[in-house]
Amino acid sequence: MTTSAPTAEQEARVDRALAELVRGEAAWAACDLPRRGRLLDQVRAATAAQAGAWVRAAAAYKRLPDGSPLLGEEWMSGPYPVLTGTAALGESVRALARGRSPVDGFSLATAPGGRVAVRVLPHGTYDRLLLSGFSAEVWMPPGVTAARVRQGAASACAGPSGRRGSAWSSAPATSPPSRCWTCCTSCTPTTGWSPSSSTRSPTACTTCSVRCWPR
Structure with a gap:
């Protein structure tokens, strides 16, 4: 089966949907x-x-x-x-x-x-x-x-908070999630998780200050 690359309009629709999801x-x-x-x-x-x-x-x-x-x-x-x-x-x-x-x-x-x-x-x-x-x-x-x-x-889920829904992780640095949940479009995760970086702390978004784990 062959597939074609998405058009610019299709990519724009996906971007708009993701932005709406973040909001x-x-x-x-x-x-x-x-x-x-x-x-x-x-x-x-x-x-x-x-x-x-x-x-x-x-x-x-x-x-x-x-x-x-x-x-x-x-x-x-x-x-x-x-x-x-x-x-x-x-x-x-x-x-x-x-x-x-x-x-x-x-x-x-x-x-x-x-x-x-x-x-x-x-x-x-x-x-x-x-x-x-x-x-x-x-x-x-x-x-x-x-x-x-x-x-x-x-x-x-106990009630309202300053966190962005369930995408925020409060897990300790010794047991990170398997992937990064990006807190907002301005937050740019950095390196991947590895045993050598087990002491890495969650990084704060420069815009919203919500913490997320690096990729």
Whole structure:
């Protein structure tokens, strides 16, 4: 399959979309919990409204015929995770707004090494129906107690802050994320992470002072 280079207009459209995403990230960070819940509901509703078009576009690109069993994979890898993800985030935000922990109601177990494990899949009726036979757990780092899990779950979403949404990382320098989440268009990450640079600190954006990890 051959592809052509994007046109200047296509590149400009992508740039505009990314700039809009950055503005939206900052707006999200400034929202209180009820507003975040409403925004997540709107994203979910908009996704549901366009889910069919999403799958049809994917099928057309892959030249899948109508009625192909492979269309199910397009639903499961496209709209479904966005719908379930926004629903789960909405549940977490609403739990925080009520003063509850987002993991209330989740089953906690003990994993090897005495770790706390949270059963995250299946979660809800649709997961049980569509993902029958599949299960997943999240294992906490050693030393993290069940009480700490409940207390700290989704703490980054607890309310408005000066940070730019979830793209800001407060991880210690000894355990950086696998990639840099650029905080804004003016922030220019520098070198890649390597063992020799394990003491490197996050760099501050010269415009917004938000810290991000170097690439």
